[in-house]
Amino acid sequence: KQEVTQIPAALSVPEGENLVLNCSFTDSAIYNLQWFRQDPGKGLTSLLLIQSSQREQTSGRLNASLDKSSGRSTLYIAASQPGDSATYLCAVNTGFQKLVFGTGTRLLVSP
């Protein structure tokens, strides 16, 4: 059974810091990995998708890496801003669009 773990569960940083969020999964048989952002009480916003054959993806200040063999992904956020405050979720696609999610990292960026 695929299990996804995210560390840390919560993170508080001052504005401007670079930070790394970690995601690990137990079964390397995945099709892709997706990072999402969720604001309180809201739906999920897709940030980055990494296919299983890829090593990393970048979008603006965000960079995500994938090491499928070791079951790890990281989301790097450069020059954090208060608007980045949200819960970040990673999810692995195990087939037929079934996403298995971690419990998320709650990020607070202080001005």
Place this chain on the structure above:
Amino acid sequence: DAGVTQSPTHLIKTRGQHVTLRCSPISGHKSVSWYQQVLGQGPQFIFQYYEKEERGRGNFPDRFSARQFPNYSSELNVNALLLGDSALYLCASSPLPDREEQYFGPGTRLTVT
């Protein structure tokens, strides 16, 4: 372009009742998936539908059912509601049934009293 839309936004039901939640995918998307997110946890996969057929099912009881219509919209039905069904129900769409980026709607907040 409109994103994934869901209705209603909020819903309050009593134990034992039935509920129907609705989802309209992004135009051109033929795959719809449903997820349940209990407070403080990550979403849990319930169903995936593609071309009106069920392609995947998560570990949920038979009280949960869904269907997809010819216009690719979908509805999720839950019978005999329990207090534990209180959650945010999320719908996601993608163009194809596999290996695709998924786009989520704003969700329906269901409260069972």
